[in-house]
Amino acid sequence: MADADSRAGARYMTPGITSYVDRVHAGHDAGLARAFATPPEMPAIQVGQSEGRLLHVLLRMIGARRVVEVGTLAGYSAIQMARALPADGHLWSIEFESHHADVARANVTAAGVADRVTVEVGAGRDVLPRLEAHGPFDAVFIDADKSSYDFYGQWAIANLRPGGLVIGDNAYLFGQLVDDTDIARAMRGFHEAVAAACDSVCIPTPDGLVVGIKR
Ligand code: DHB
Ligand code: MG
Numbered sequence: 001m002a003d004a005d006s007r008a009g010a011r012y013m014t015p016g017i018t019s020y021v022d023r024v025h026a027g028h029d030a031g032l033a034r035a036f037a038t039p040p041e042m043p044a045i046q047v048g049q050s051e052g053r054l055l056h057v058l059l060r061m062i063g064a065r066r067v068v069e070v071g072t073l074a075g076y077s078a079i080q081m082a083r084a085l086p087a088d089g090h091l092w093s094i095e096f097e098s099h100h101a102d103v104a105r106a107n108v109t110a111a112g113v114a115d116r117v118t119v120e121v122g123a124g125r126d127v128l129p130r131l132e133a134h135g136p137f138d139a140v141f142i143d144a145d146k147s148s149y150d151f152y153g154q155w156a157i158a159n160l161r162p163g164g165l166v167i168g169d170n171a172y173l174f175g176q177l178v179d180d181t182d183i184a185r186a187m188r189g190f191h192e193a194v195a196a197a198c199d200s201v202c203i204p205t206p207d208g209l210v211v212g213i214k215r
Pocket of ligand 2: 045046047143144169170
Protein backbone atom coordinates (compact mmCIF):
# COMPACT_ATOMS: atom_id res chain seq x y z
CA MET A 1 0.00 0.00 0.00
CA ALA A 2 1.42 3.37 -0.95
CA ASP A 3 0.29 6.85 -1.72
CA ALA A 4 0.89 7.73 -5.34
CA ASP A 5 -1.85 10.28 -5.76
CA SER A 6 -2.72 12.49 -2.77
CA ARG A 7 -0.42 15.33 -3.82
CA ALA A 8 -2.17 15.31 -7.16
CA GLY A 9 -5.50 15.77 -5.38
CA ALA A 10 -6.75 12.22 -4.77
CA ARG A 11 -9.02 12.10 -1.70
CA TYR A 12 -9.21 8.96 0.40
CA MET A 13 -12.26 10.09 2.35
CA THR A 14 -15.19 7.70 1.87
CA PRO A 15 -18.60 7.74 3.59
CA GLY A 16 -17.45 4.80 5.74
CA ILE A 17 -14.23 6.53 6.78
CA THR A 18 -16.07 9.80 7.46
CA SER A 19 -18.59 8.10 9.70
CA TYR A 20 -15.82 6.21 11.56
CA VAL A 21 -13.68 9.28 12.27
CA ASP A 22 -16.70 11.42 13.13
CA ARG A 23 -17.77 8.77 15.66
CA VAL A 24 -14.32 8.30 17.18
CA HIS A 25 -13.23 11.96 17.36
CA ALA A 26 -16.33 14.07 17.08
CA GLY A 27 -19.19 12.19 18.74
CA HIS A 28 -22.39 13.99 19.68
CA ASP A 29 -23.95 14.11 23.11
CA ALA A 30 -27.67 14.92 23.34
CA GLY A 31 -27.07 18.68 23.18
CA LEU A 32 -25.02 18.55 19.97
CA ALA A 33 -27.31 15.94 18.39
CA ARG A 34 -30.35 18.15 19.00
CA ALA A 35 -28.72 21.17 17.30
CA PHE A 36 -27.33 19.09 14.43
CA ALA A 37 -30.79 17.70 13.59
CA THR A 38 -32.21 20.89 12.07
CA PRO A 39 -36.04 20.96 11.99
CA PRO A 40 -37.65 20.43 8.55
CA GLU A 41 -38.45 24.13 8.03
CA MET A 42 -34.74 25.03 8.28
CA PRO A 43 -32.01 24.30 5.71
CA ALA A 44 -29.61 21.55 6.81
CA ILE A 45 -26.50 23.60 6.01
CA GLN A 46 -24.66 23.48 9.35
CA VAL A 47 -20.97 22.61 9.36
CA GLY A 48 -20.10 18.91 9.30
CA GLN A 49 -19.40 16.98 12.47
CA SER A 50 -15.61 17.10 12.10
CA GLU A 51 -15.64 20.79 11.12
CA GLY A 52 -17.70 21.55 14.22
CA ARG A 53 -15.22 19.62 16.32
CA LEU A 54 -12.35 21.46 14.61
CA LEU A 55 -13.88 24.80 15.68
CA HIS A 56 -13.95 23.52 19.26
CA VAL A 57 -10.36 22.28 19.15
CA LEU A 58 -9.03 25.48 17.54
CA LEU A 59 -10.64 27.67 20.20
CA ARG A 60 -9.28 25.46 22.98
CA MET A 61 -5.80 25.64 21.42
CA ILE A 62 -5.72 29.43 21.64
CA GLY A 63 -7.50 29.70 25.02
CA ALA A 64 -10.29 31.74 23.42
CA ARG A 65 -12.55 33.78 25.72
CA ARG A 66 -14.40 36.20 23.42
CA VAL A 67 -15.69 34.94 20.10
CA VAL A 68 -18.01 36.19 17.33
CA GLU A 69 -19.93 33.96 14.91
CA VAL A 70 -21.68 35.27 11.80
CA GLY A 71 -24.46 32.81 10.84
CA THR A 72 -25.98 30.91 13.80
CA LEU A 73 -28.54 28.69 12.01
CA ALA A 74 -29.72 26.20 14.70
CA GLY A 75 -26.74 26.76 16.99
CA TYR A 76 -24.66 23.64 16.27
CA SER A 77 -21.35 25.43 15.67
CA ALA A 78 -22.21 27.89 18.46
CA ILE A 79 -22.49 25.02 20.95
CA GLN A 80 -19.23 23.50 19.72
CA MET A 81 -17.47 26.84 20.22
CA ALA A 82 -19.20 27.82 23.48
CA ARG A 83 -18.11 24.54 25.04
CA ALA A 84 -14.50 25.52 24.31
CA LEU A 85 -14.78 28.71 26.38
CA PRO A 86 -14.02 29.16 30.07
CA ALA A 87 -16.97 29.89 32.40
CA ASP A 88 -16.46 33.64 32.00
CA GLY A 89 -15.99 33.46 28.21
CA HIS A 90 -18.63 34.59 25.72
CA LEU A 91 -19.80 33.95 22.17
CA TRP A 92 -21.86 36.51 20.29
CA SER A 93 -23.58 34.78 17.37
CA ILE A 94 -25.48 36.65 14.65
CA GLU A 95 -28.48 35.17 12.82
CA PHE A 96 -30.50 36.89 10.09
CA GLU A 97 -33.72 34.82 10.48
CA SER A 98 -35.54 35.40 13.78
CA HIS A 99 -37.11 31.90 13.75
CA HIS A 100 -33.66 30.32 13.32
CA ALA A 101 -32.45 32.44 16.25
CA ASP A 102 -35.32 31.15 18.42
CA VAL A 103 -34.46 27.54 17.52
CA ALA A 104 -30.78 28.22 18.22
CA ARG A 105 -31.47 29.77 21.63
CA ALA A 106 -33.51 26.71 22.65
CA ASN A 107 -30.70 24.39 21.44
CA VAL A 108 -28.02 26.43 23.21
CA THR A 109 -30.06 26.25 26.44
CA ALA A 110 -30.59 22.48 26.06
CA ALA A 111 -26.85 22.07 25.55
CA GLY A 112 -26.13 23.85 28.85
CA VAL A 113 -24.25 26.89 27.48
CA ALA A 114 -26.94 29.59 27.53
CA ASP A 115 -24.87 31.66 29.97
CA ARG A 116 -22.00 31.83 27.46
CA VAL A 117 -23.93 32.61 24.26
CA THR A 118 -25.87 35.63 23.01
CA VAL A 119 -27.77 35.17 19.75
CA GLU A 120 -28.24 38.55 18.02
CA VAL A 121 -30.85 38.86 15.26
CA GLY A 122 -30.07 40.92 12.17
CA ALA A 123 -27.79 41.25 9.18
CA GLY A 124 -24.10 40.89 9.96
CA ARG A 125 -23.40 44.29 8.42
CA ASP A 126 -25.81 45.90 10.94
CA VAL A 127 -25.01 43.87 14.05
CA LEU A 128 -21.21 43.60 13.85
CA PRO A 129 -20.57 47.32 14.45
CA ARG A 130 -22.60 47.07 17.69
CA LEU A 131 -20.41 44.21 18.93
CA GLU A 132 -17.17 46.14 18.58
CA ALA A 133 -17.44 47.40 22.18
CA HIS A 134 -16.99 43.78 23.40
CA GLY A 135 -13.73 43.33 21.50
CA PRO A 136 -11.01 42.82 20.62
CA PHE A 137 -11.91 39.18 20.01
CA ASP A 138 -9.96 35.93 20.13
CA ALA A 139 -11.77 34.40 17.16
CA VAL A 140 -14.35 35.24 14.48
CA PHE A 141 -16.13 32.41 12.63
CA ILE A 142 -17.85 33.39 9.37
CA ASP A 143 -20.55 31.08 7.96
CA ALA A 144 -23.27 33.41 6.63
CA ASP A 145 -24.25 35.04 3.30
CA LYS A 146 -21.34 34.43 0.97
CA SER A 147 -21.65 37.75 -0.90
CA SER A 148 -20.63 39.57 2.31
CA TYR A 149 -17.54 37.51 3.17
CA ASP A 150 -15.22 40.33 2.10
CA PHE A 151 -16.97 42.69 4.54
CA TYR A 152 -16.98 40.08 7.32
CA GLY A 153 -13.31 39.31 6.77
CA GLN A 154 -12.31 42.97 6.97
CA TRP A 155 -14.38 43.36 10.13
CA ALA A 156 -12.74 40.31 11.68
CA ILE A 157 -9.23 41.51 10.89
CA ALA A 158 -10.01 44.92 12.41
CA ASN A 159 -11.51 43.44 15.58
CA LEU A 160 -9.24 40.48 16.37
CA ARG A 161 -6.37 40.65 18.82
CA PRO A 162 -2.95 39.80 17.37
CA GLY A 163 -2.84 35.99 17.45
CA GLY A 164 -6.63 35.76 17.14
CA LEU A 165 -8.27 33.51 14.54
CA VAL A 166 -10.43 34.34 11.55
CA ILE A 167 -12.20 31.22 10.31
CA GLY A 168 -14.40 31.06 7.20
CA ASP A 169 -16.61 28.14 6.05
CA ASN A 170 -17.49 27.47 2.39
CA ALA A 171 -14.21 28.95 1.23
CA TYR A 172 -14.43 27.00 -2.06
CA LEU A 173 -17.84 28.68 -2.59
CA PHE A 174 -19.55 25.39 -3.52
CA GLY A 175 -16.98 24.93 -6.28
CA GLN A 176 -17.44 28.44 -7.73
CA LEU A 177 -14.51 30.23 -6.07
CA VAL A 178 -12.62 31.07 -9.26
CA ASP A 179 -15.66 31.95 -11.38
CA ASP A 180 -16.09 35.40 -12.97
CA THR A 181 -19.02 36.48 -10.75
CA ASP A 182 -19.57 39.12 -8.06
CA ILE A 183 -20.05 36.50 -5.34
CA ALA A 184 -16.82 34.73 -6.31
CA ARG A 185 -14.97 38.07 -6.31
CA ALA A 186 -16.35 38.71 -2.81
CA MET A 187 -15.11 35.32 -1.60
CA ARG A 188 -11.71 35.85 -3.23
CA GLY A 189 -11.58 39.26 -1.54
CA PHE A 190 -12.07 37.43 1.75
CA HIS A 191 -9.26 34.96 0.99
CA GLU A 192 -6.87 37.70 -0.09
CA ALA A 193 -7.63 40.02 2.85
CA VAL A 194 -7.06 37.17 5.30
CA ALA A 195 -3.83 36.15 3.58
CA ALA A 196 -2.58 39.76 3.68
CA ALA A 197 -3.31 40.29 7.40
CA CYS A 198 -2.77 36.78 8.77
CA ASP A 199 -0.66 33.67 8.61
CA SER A 200 -3.34 31.57 6.98
CA VAL A 201 -4.35 28.33 5.30
CA CYS A 202 -7.39 26.99 3.48
CA ILE A 203 -8.04 23.53 4.95
CA PRO A 204 -9.42 21.12 2.30
CA THR A 205 -12.68 20.26 4.06
CA PRO A 206 -15.46 19.35 1.60
CA ASP A 207 -16.12 23.06 0.87
CA GLY A 208 -12.88 24.61 2.20
CA LEU A 209 -12.28 26.21 5.59
CA VAL A 210 -10.01 29.25 5.84
CA VAL A 211 -8.08 29.64 9.10
CA GLY A 212 -5.93 32.74 9.63
CA ILE A 213 -3.89 33.85 12.65
CA LYS A 214 -3.90 37.65 12.77
CA ARG A 215 -0.41 39.08 12.74
C1 DHB B 1 -25.11 26.91 2.27
C2 DHB B 1 -24.53 27.71 3.23
C3 DHB B 1 -23.54 27.20 4.03
O1 DHB B 1 -22.92 27.94 4.97
C4 DHB B 1 -23.10 25.88 3.86
O2 DHB B 1 -22.10 25.44 4.66
C5 DHB B 1 -23.67 25.08 2.89
C6 DHB B 1 -24.69 25.60 2.08
C7 DHB B 1 -26.19 27.48 1.41
O3 DHB B 1 -26.49 28.66 1.57
O4 DHB B 1 -26.75 26.73 0.62
MG1 MG C 1 -21.26 26.93 5.83
